[in-house]
Amino acid sequence: MTSASLLGGWVPGLVATPTAWSLSHGSAAWAQAKPAPVTAEEISNFVRSALSMEPMRKQAVQEIQTVMNQVPTIRCDLPDGFTSLEPRVRGVAIKYCNASKRIVETNGLTVGRFNEILMVQRKDEKLRDRIQAETCRISPDVCK
Template identity: 40%
Template structure:
């Protein structure tokens, strides 16, 4: 009986990890598909927020693009570390959902917290709040014109060496 319960718990935990992996919001929810060569089909660790339709300045687009370019290598590194610790599957991690982060094992939790702190610092260093960064992320997913502006700025920054 105990073996059956242990096996069921293991399967449930494994299934939950796999389901959460499938539900990872792309950065790119940070990048969610708007830079296919860089971010296509990549799972993400992200902050959650609701988008608000507002005028988006060129400076905000540049700040957003710089933030994404700064965050992406750290996100990839964190995902790789967590994947190794989790045995191949990566749980869904949203930086402002403390319950999800707290449910991770110690090592994975440490990697996720470190990533989230780094991402927040990068966003703020580039002149955005996390809230505004998240708004822009959701806006680019819904508005092709915003998406195009961000893609163009990402390309410009990459060609200029991310200055």
């Protein structure tokens, strides 16, 4: 798995699809202003968060697929949308969203900053390369 596939679709607002979750927790304001430069420490914190969340995301998708054929879009920043989910799916989504938020914060980022880095790296090849290099440094097996 490459870091590009790892980072391809999720963020702590998580939009969940079988291959992706997005974890927004209400951070739309950052999209309107120019983001602050991303430091080396933030890249490390971002990668550690992403690597920690990925197994949980996969597990959540698998659990949801045992209940439903198609994984619905799940956004952690829109908890009202959880009410329309089947109760077992709602429980999985809530558990994932809460855990991913804790992971990001434990790694020294806010959910807003995590999402900001995620969005910026999609357009900024240099940042994406820095994230890739840090991913390979922290978890060489991911880059094989």
